[in-house]
Amino acid sequence: MPAPTSNGISRTPARTPRLRVSGRGLWITFLLVPPVVVMALFVIYPIFSALAYAFYDWQGLARGDFVGFANFEKVLFQQPFAATTWNAFKNNIFVFFALMIIQNGLGFILAYALWRDLPGARFHRIAVFLPVVLSTVIIGYVWKLFFHPIFGAVNQLLKAVGLGSLATPWLGDADTALNALIFVNAWAWVGFPTLVFLAGLQRIPSEILDAARMETDSELTLIRRVIWPLIAPSATVCFVLLFIGSFNWFELPYIMVGLDGSPYGNTDVLGLYFYRTAFGNQSAGIQDFGMGSALAVLMFLFIAVVATSWTIYLRKREIEV
Amino acid sequence: MSMESRYDKPGLLGTYGRDGLMQIILIANTVLMLFPIAIMVMSGFKSNIEIFQDPFSIPDFTNVTNFVAMATETAFMRYLLNSVLVTGASIFLLLTLGLMAAYAIARYEFWGSSFLLLFFMAGLMVPLKLAIIPLFILFRDMGILNTHWALIAVYTAMGLPSTVFIMTGFIRTLPRELEDAARMDGASEFRIMVSVMIPLCRPAMVIAGIYNLVPIWNDFFFPLVFIQNDALKTLPQGMTSFIGEYATDWGVMFAGLTLAAAPITIIYIVLSKQFINGMTAGAVK
Known part of the structure; x- marks a missing residue:
């Protein structure tokens, strides 16, 4: 039996026996x-279903009548739902900007320090990434205990250091609760941007750096330019x-x-x-x-549109080395 | 590396001043990272009174009553076993299926192969959490709601895009000579894949495995929705039960959190290089 060429079927000569080709x-x-079926069944189908489900009225787990955009109108414009949606959205935006400064900012500084x-x-590199591999559930509970008003470590x-006047019920106080969550998130995740930035820094060819250092004495100029x-x-x-991540925060x-x-x-947050809307909770069952x-579709569209256009914008300013 | 040119020029603070500042930042950050974890571990060896009165003291590490209570009086071991089963099955399936797809896409030329790659890549962008309602209904209709199969199905699907992405890139770099030689010898396509190609793919499988291991092992959201039966809960989900149960016993809670953090922490410390490479694999090309 003639062995087929190595190049795959499209380049297989037409003379190759048909049995072999169909084989x-x-x-x-x-x-x-198998992989395509798994993707289609558990990713593609659910995503499109989520879109369709938003246009129906639901009684518990049973799908009712087609209601057009009524569900969207409720979550966006009808009280009391709209107030909750916009309040949550506002908090997501705050979380995103705060983490952008704290988590990514600190990540860059740490990456620069590690790079030297x-x-x-x-050792520092292993330490900064350790919380990244821990479950959010563990991190959340540990810090919840640490933030306890009386017995918490914070x-x-x-x-112990004489700043007792600053002690406050961190998670119970409306002024500090969201900031405390943002702090914990930054603590847990700062290792990720640190190592991504570090990998970027390590790929800069040393000739470029040496040439640039001839031009300027200021490290800050070098970093910026x-x-x-x-x-x-x-x-x-x-x-x-x-x-x-900020808009999927849960x-x-x-x-x-x-x-x-x-x-x-x-x-x-959204x-x-x-989750409360879809699966209920104790207070409003x-x-x-x-x-x-409808909320899921809106979140999905918002994330997809912003993430895609922002990626395209950011990619444009990237330089090939 | 031209170390000299980096160090022989005085900068803003003078090179040594700057490196000193960087070293201080690194040490301060490492303390901030490890101190909370150390407090968690040490509190696991303390009684309530010790934690409340002396939260930062070094405990008697031979006093393991809290850990014994956690391991024997709660379903901790059950949750741990469930997590191992679900994570193991998911990683096995997603590596197998991911390898099959990547192998076909990278090794054979056929109509629609680039479309297929795009089809898998699109999955990288989709936050599957937002499809939780249809998944819930789908699993109910399939009769696998409240079973481990629901979790395994969703984790496998979630991990496929990244696995296909990592493996396709890797397999494309493998030389064709080996498989050509095997083909000359009359080996079947199946034999070539199993005995020649798969052993070569191991490094990529490690990367893809770790990339998916951490989010699957740590996942809390999908069990929260799919699993009600306490005997089937995974570790992150089960923690909410025993934390609720021991809400007034801080020593036991900290012992439980320490035990829950232990498996992945130990693997991470032993394989830190592979972990860091694996988990930043999608981000660092």
């Missing part, structure tokens, strides 16, 4: 069908992933402040509101798949 077609089909390869850099530490533009691809990744507030975004909705789907 190869079967083989490729066998390889592709000072003694102990390896207030105890403040008292040479290093930052050269690690633009890392920045794109950190910015866009943080954006997607686990940390769920564990630390509960499903209602207490106190008084000060920590409410993820929590979506009604579940509404229609409104939940």
Whole structure:
């Protein structure tokens, strides 16, 4: 039997025996069908269904009549739902900007410090990434206990160093609750932008740096004019992933402040509101798949449109080295 | 590396001043990262009174009553086993299916192959959490709601795009000579894949495996929605039960959190290089 060429079927000469060709077609089909079916069934179909479900009225788990845009109108414009939606959206935006400054900003500084390869850099690198591999549930509970008004480590530490007057019920106070959550998120995730930026820095060719150092004595100028533009691809990744993460925020507030975004909705975000709407909670046990789907579709569209256009914009300023 | 040119020019603060500042920043940050984790571990060895009166003291590390209570009086071991089962099955399936798809796309030329790659890539962009309602209804109709299969199905699907992405890129770099030689010897396509190509793919499988291991092992959202039966809960989800149960016993809670953090922390410390490469794989081309 003639062995087929190595180049795959499209380049297989027409003279190759038909049995062999269809055998190869079967083989490729066998390889592709299971993964494609899994993707179609558990990713593509649910995404499109979510879109369709938003246009129906739901009684519990049973789909009712087609209602057009009524669910969207409810969550966006009809009280009391609209007030919750916009309050949650506002909090998501605040979380995103705060983390952009704290998490990505600190990540860049730490990456720069690690890049200088000072003694102990390896150890610092392992330490900064450790919380990234831990479950949000563990991190959320540990910090919830630390933030306890009386027995928590945070207030105890403040008292121990003579700053007891600053002690406050961090998670119960409307002024501090969201900031405390943002702090914990930054603590847990700062290792990710750090290592993405570090990988970018390590890929800068040393000739470019040496040439640039001939031109300027100021490291700050060097960072602004040479290093930052050269690690633009890392920045794109950190910015866009943080954006997607901020608008999908759910686990940390769920564990630390509960499903209602207490106190008084000060920590409410779209993820929590979506979950409450779709699956109910103790205080308002009604579940509404229609409104939940409408929220999911709006969040999905918002994330997809902003993330895509922002990626395109950020990619444009990237330079190929 | 031209280390000299980096160090022989005085900068804003003078090079040594700047490196000193950087070293201080790194040390301060490492303390901030590790101190809370150390407090968590140490509190696991303390009683309530010790935690409340002396939160930062070094405990008696031979006093393991809290850990024994956690391991014997709660369903901790059950949750741990469930997590191992679900994560293991998901990683096995997503690596197998991902390898099949990537192998076909990278190794054979056929009509629609680039479209297929795009089809998988699109999955990278989709936050599957937002499709939780249709998934819930789909699993109810399939009769696998409240079973581990629901989790395995969703994790496998969630992990496929990144696996296909990582593996396709890797397989394309493998030389064709080996498989050509095997083909000359009359080996079947199946044999070539299993005995020649798969062993070569191991590095990429490690990367793809770790990239998916951490989010699957740590996931809380999907079990929260799909699993009600306490005996089937995974570790992150089960933690909410035993934290609720021991809400007044801080020592036991900290012991439980420490135990729950232990498996992935140990693997991470042993394989830190692979973890860091794996988890930033999608971000760093």
